[in-house]
Amino acid sequence: MLLLDRHSALPLAEQIETGLRGLIAAGQLAPGAKLSSIRQLAAQLAVSPNTVVNAYDRLVADGLIDARGTAGYFVSEAVRSLVDDSLLEAGDEHDPVWLAQQAHDQPAGLLLASSGALPVTWLEEALPAALVHRALLKCPGGMAARCPPQGLPTLRERLATLMRSQGIAVDASRVLTTQGSTHAIDLICRSLLQPGDAVIVEDPGYHLLFGRLRQARVHIVPVARRPDGLDLDQLEAACIRHRPRLIFVQSVLHNPTGWGCSAANLHRLLMLAERHQVLIAEDDVHGHLHPGQPTRLAQMGGLSRVIYYSSFCKVLSPALRLGYLAADPDLLKPLLREKMYSVLTTPALNEHVLLEVLSTGRFRKHVERLQQRLGVARVAAARLLQQAGIVVEHGADGGLWLWGRAPGALDLDLLAKDAYRNGILLAGGATFRAEAATADTHLRFNVIYSQHVRLADYLSKRLHAVAQASATMTRLASA
Numbered sequence: 001m002l003l004l005d006r007h008s009a010l011p012l013a014e015q016i017e018t019g020l021r022g023l024i025a026a027g028q029l030a031p032g033a034k035l036s037s038i039r040q041l042a043a044q045l046a047v048s049p050n051t052v053v054n055a056y057d058r059l060v061a062d063g064l065i066d067a068r069g070t071a072g073y074f075v076s077e078a079v080r081s082l083v084d085d086s087l088l089e090a091g092d093e094h095d096p097v098w099l100a101q102q103a104h105d106q107p108a109g110l111l112l113a114s115s116g117a118l119p120v121t122w123l124e125e126a127l128p129a130a131l132v133h134r135a136l137l138k139c140p141g142g143m144a145a146r147c148p149p150q151g152l153p154t155l156r157e158r159l160a161t162l163m164r165s166q167g168i169a170v171d172a173s174r175v176l177t178t179q180g181s182t183h184a185i186d187l188i189c190r191s192l193l194q195p196g197d198a199v200i201v202e203d204p205g206y207h208l209l210f211g212r213l214r215q216a217r218v219h220i221v222p223v224a225r226r227p228d229g230l231d232l233d234q235l236e237a238a239c240i241r242h243r244p245r246l247i248f249v250q251s252v253l254h255n256p257t258g259w260g261c262s263a264a265n266l267h268r269l270l271m272l273a274e275r276h277q278v279l280i281a282e283d284d285v286h287g288h289l290h291p292g293q294p295t296r297l298a299q300m301g302g303l304s305r306v307i308y309y310s311s312f313c314k315v316l317s318p319a320l321r322l323g324y325l326a327a328d329p330d331l332l333k334p335l336l337r338e339k340m341y342s343v344l345t346t347p348a349l350n351e352h353v354l355l356e357v358l359s360t361g362r363f364r365k366h367v368e369r370l371q372q373r374l375g376v377a378r379v380a381a382a383r384l385l386q387q388a389g390i391v392v393e394h395g396a397d398g399g400l401w402l403w404g405r406a407p408g409a410l411d412l413d414l415l416a417k418d419a420y421r422n423g424i425l426l427a428g429g430a431t432f433r434a435e436a437a438t439a440d441t442h443l444r445f446n447v448i449y450s451q452h453v454r455l456a457d458y459l460s461k462r463l464h465a466v467a468q469a470s471a472t473m474t475r476l477a478s479a
Helices: 012-025 038-045 049-061 096-105 129-137 153-165 181-192 207-215 232-242 263-276 297-301 329-342 348-360 362-388 412-421 453-478
Strands: 065-067 073-075 175-178 198-203 219-226 246-249 279-283 306-311 323-326 401-405 442-446
Touching: 012 038, 012 049, 038 049, 049 065, 096 207, 129 348, 153 175, 153 323, 153 348, 175 181, 175 329, 181 207, 181 279, 181 306, 181 323, 181 329, 198 207, 198 232, 207 219, 219 232, 232 263, 246 263, 263 279, 263 297, 279 297, 297 306, 348 362, 362 401, 362 453, 412 453
Parallel strands: 198 219, 198 246, 246 279, 279 306
Antiparallel strands: 065 073, 175 323, 306 323, 401 442
């Protein structure tokens, strides 16, 4: 017998649904058992027939009961007792795709010490339900609304205003909305690159970019990334030798190091691009997290040779999946065409939600809080890592990352696998190198999760063991 609480905040239909679920799970309603008819149960519980219909419909949708036309409703013969929460892994363990997936799957108990994610608790207040509701009310057509493929004009104007506040001279006609920065990279690859084209990338650099470029069958030309920007001597030599079509660069809060670029470095980079007729794709995904006013390529040189892109997925909401890019019209048109071929358009509701966030000033305050919290986390993480034996030779300008060097002859591949078995996600420097076989003694650390004593204790033990083994080998060799 189902009992309903008329004073509960839980709707009556949900109470009926929950009660029937419990009876099915306990075996009191066996597979194949016939349920009361809609009218019978409604009369028995003194509710409207529509209330029972709503409860039954939800159970049918979950496969717990079957609707058999005029025969009525029956408990399903194959009731699912548990939700299958297993997830397919898109890559091999510790490859770039696998690493990125961990930040989204978020396995229980795993300390995401090298992930690219901010904790849910840092983001959950950025988009309150009331704001989403206001955005929906302002969305003409509600959930049936369509979005122009280039993006809502009002949102593109807001994005242009945001970029102009960063010193980038742009108007709304040069802005295209995307489903995040990964989508922007995909559009650039699809519309501007042909198999065999040479593309210059930072080394180390954004790990997912390299795989996407290999899919495009281009020739990847790595150029060393220094604390002040690209190695310009290497860059010039690469331009002369390979005649590249495109340069991908992160001028602000470079991933994985957290470094920036000096104005002098960016100025010469623009001069080289002009001299060798190379396009630049400027990745500014982490720029919102910079606590100051960094210099960007799009600010210095405009959009004549620069395609600028950024995203709100990292700093605002991974559920919203919205980013943007800016380019001159002759480049924006093919990018827009590729967007329509791949996803047609971005969701109107998502764009209205972002518009609401940017229009109220909420985004600016949210980002300022993130910058302050990251600053505190970076100091704490750097202290703990250095105490554990990690060497941080060049600090970050802000944002999520610290690029730390592991001393001694430590096999970082084995360390990462051992750490994972101990519930810690670590990524060695080789993950972020353009050529997978390149050795690298660094690790990428997320400053938020790297404040955890559990990480410091683990690293201290492992590095101490390596130091002892090295000292033993030295004594044996000298004996």
